[in-house]
Amino acid sequence: MAETVPVRCPACRREHRYTAPAYPCVCGAPVAPPLDRHRAATPVAHRVWQDDWVTVRCASCGRRGEWPRPELGCPCGVVLRVPVADGDALAGQDTAATSTPAPPAPAGRPPFRSVTIRTALDAVTATALYLRWLGYRDVRRADQRPPSGIGLAARGVVAQVDPAVRPATLRDVECLWLTAMTESADCLYFSVAGYADDARARSDALGIPLFVLDLTGTPRPVNAPAHALAATGTKNRAP
Structure with missing residues (x-):
């Protein structure tokens, strides 16, 4: 109990x-x-x-x-x-x-369970849990602070968590991509309020997975790269 x-x-x-x-x-x-x-x-x-x-x-x-x-x-x-x-x-x-259960996971992975989002820290916690569920190792606070939101990093990836009430902008997405390029890492974006149309289009062109965090703390993929990652997890899965 x-x-x-x-x-x-x-x-x-x-x-x-x-x-x-x-x-x-x-x-x-x-x-x-x-x-x-x-x-x-x-x-x-x-x-x-x-x-x-x-x-x-x-x-x-x-x-x-x-x-x-x-x-x-x-x-x-x-x-x-x-x-x-x-x-x-x-x-x-x-x-x-x-914790809040999500739909069953594919390919033998356990279902994702998250936390209800009430604060910005809850959004970061939910994202860190989701990164671990995807298979990323050593999830931690990123060394570089993004222009907006909060940065997380793990082995081979940087992620941005945006708890703002406005949609993520084109500049937000491009700054994350440039940070990932300098670190030779993949990147993911998690937003509570969604994404501007030009940010969505640019992310699709760059292959950046975009997720929206609903209030249950469950990241919802909103573009093709995100759907693919959610379905298979990372190739750098922890043992």
Whole structure:
């Protein structure tokens, strides 16, 4: 069963019951960070990318992965970071997890499970999970910051996550393509609001897979390169 712990907000002293969310390992098993009920939650004053992730080992296959660190939003406005147990965390959960299932995957891949998108960080988390599901290794924050949105990188690919309310522009797509060219990597674009017509046309000509993130956190392919990638996954699949 999903782990639930009491969490008290240090600002307003309100107590909550927090259930750790689960995310899909590449083997298909749901995994959740083990919570430490003996330590108090701490407010998030400012964000550092490395602090937003925690290493967890899947109980089913033993793989170690980087998963979003548990957080809880208090109605008083404070975001609380829920403490995770120290050490080489071994975690697994049943299928009654809070992640959102997608349609069954082709060619023996497990179904993709994502997270509901409420914030820009949720969009980044959903994209990172999807890249792992496609088979990309070592998903991390990109070294180069894109002109808009948030950059992710993995072995052989750079990806841009755009949580803006406006459609991605031609310039956005071309900047991503140029970044990928300098790193001899493929590139993917993930947008919440979709794409301008000229951005779509240019992406088709350059062979850039385009995805739209719906509010369930499930990337939806919107051009032929994206459909092909979603159907087969990357050739650089992790073992």
